[in-house]
Amino acid sequence: MRARLFATRRLPIDHAEVVDTGVLVASFEADRAPTSEELVDGARGAHAIVTQVSDRIDGSVLDRLPGLRHVAQMAVGFDNIDVAACRARKVLVTHTPDALTDSTAELAFGLLVAVARRFHEGQALVRTGSWRGFSPTLLLGRELVGSTLGIVGYGRIGRALAVRAKAFGMRVIASTRRDAPFAPDGVASHAPFARLLAESDFVSLHCPATPSTRHLLGDEELAAMKPGAILINTARGTVVDEAALVRALERRQLGGAGLDVYEREPVVHPGLLGRSDVVLLPHLGSATQEARARMAVCALEDACRVLRGEAPLHPVPD
Ligand code: DGY
Numbered sequence: 177m178r179a180r181l182f183a184t185r186r187l188p189i190d191h192a193e194v195v196d197t198g199v200l201v202a203s204f205e206a207d208r209a210p211t212s213e214e215l216v217d218g219a220r221g222a223h224a225i226v227t228q229v230s231d232r233i234d235g236s237v238l239d240r241l242p243g244l245r246h247v248a249q250m251a252v253g254f255d256n257i258d259v260a261a262c263r264a265r266k267v268l269v270t271h272t273p274d275a276l277t278d279s280t281a282e283l284a285f286g287l288l289v290a291v292a293r294r295f296h297e298g299q300a301l302v303r304t305g306s307w308r309g310f311s312p313t314l315l316l317g318r319e320l321v322g323s324t325l326g327i328v329g330y331g332r333i334g335r336a337l338a339v340r341a342k343a344f345g346m347r348v349i350a351s352t353r354r355d356a357p358f359a360p361d362g363v364a365s366h367a368p369f370a371r372l373l374a375e376s377d378f379v380s381l382h383c384p385a386t387p388s389t390r391h392l393l394g395d396e397e398l399a400a401m402k403p404g405a406i407l408i409n410t411a412r413g414t415v416v417d418e419a420a421l422v423r424a425l426e427r428r429q430l431g432g433a434g435l436d437v438y439e440r441e442p443v444v445h446p447g448l449l450g451r452s453d454v455v456l457l458p459h460l461g462s463a464t465q466e467a468r469a470r471m472a473v474c475a476l477e478d479a480c481r482v483l484r485g486e487a488p489l490h491p492v493p494d
Contacts, residue, residue: 178199178200179200180202180222180223181200181201181225181226181479182201182202182222182225183226184203184210185228186207187476188468188472189473191472194473194476196483212232212237215231215237216240219241223482224245224246224483225248227247227250227256229256229459233256234258235261238258238265244267245266245482246268246270246478246479246488247267247270248476248488249269249270249492250472251276251471252271252332253271254269254492255384257269257492259492269492270478270489271490275467275471275473276470276471277333279461279462280467281333281339281340282464283410283436283460284337284408284436285340285341287408287435288406292317292319293317320344321345323347323378324349324378325338325346325377326372326373326375326378326380327380328372329381329383330350330351334380334382335364337380337382338350342364349366349375350365350366351372352366355368373400376405379401380410381393381408382411384411385411385414389412389414391415393407393416394420395417398424399424399429401424403428403429404428404431405431406434407421407432407433409433409435409436410437411437413435416439417439418439419447421445421448422445422448432453433453433454435454435455436458438459442458474489
């Protein structure tokens with residue numbers, strides 16, 4: 177019987193360049209995420225599926241796909257997948273770390289500059305024809321040099337952001353899971369989470385979505401941030417209590433926010449939508465041609481390995 181692979185979205189590369197001859201490949205063709213019924217319909221009979229962060233893979237989906245052996249998540253984050261349910265059914269789960277590190281760090285840094293220098297308000301002035309020419313007091317922003325960036329989650333992407341921030345003359349501090357200090361790297365120094373919140377002019381989130389990071393930033397933590405600080409989130413929406421963030425922005429505790437991810441994507445808290453001190457992007461962290469091609473190759477190569485009976489190179493961590 178020929179091995180079958182189903183991709184829940186059209187892939188950004190020609191799969192024929194990566195997938196072994198003989199593997200039958202199909203994908204969901206609409207330009208939106210499939211519903212779980214559509215996913216199950218498309219994946220019926222498949223041995224491997226290539227999934228995206230917008231697909232929910234849980235026990236009920238897995239029970240309807242008895243031949244499935246591998247979920248190849250085309251993302252570094254895999255909080256949309258019930259890994260325990262997969263393991264219980266002997267379905268392997270892989271992801272694509274490394275492939276999107278630079279793209280995501282670049283986007284986080286871009287958001288940081290955009291909020292600090294008020295790109296969003298400046299662009300609105302120009303586009304609406306309301307700009308009246310140069311003014312020495314127009315849209316004064318904040319300089320990065322000499323300011324402190326606090327990075328929450330010092331993994332691949334956090335470290336890549338730290339290097340960029342350091343090159344801009346920022347002081348970089350970082351906190352890690354369980355607040356454990358890390359080996360000195362000449363870029364960032366360790367700060368416990370509470371001190372990081374109190375000292376940082378900019379806080380950028382780079383931790384995974386887990387039960388322990390859910391609402392890591394809520395009312396209390398946002399109130400503990402340096403007055404006027406700017407929050408950047410390119411990690412996962414659930415790390416921030418969005419309603420609490422709106423409250424913190426409304427009382428001007430925070431100076432602004434740059435968000436690429438949301439608690440209930442694609443729904444965005446209405447209190448954020450009208451604010452001029454926030455920059456809102458539609459989950460674009462890894463959205464470069466280079467990263468998306470690497471992610472697709474990484475997911476497909478692991479799928480082929482599993483279909484050949486070999487161990488995948490990028491199983492999700494425990
Ligand atoms: C990831 O990889 O987790 C991003 O959120 C999507 O590319």
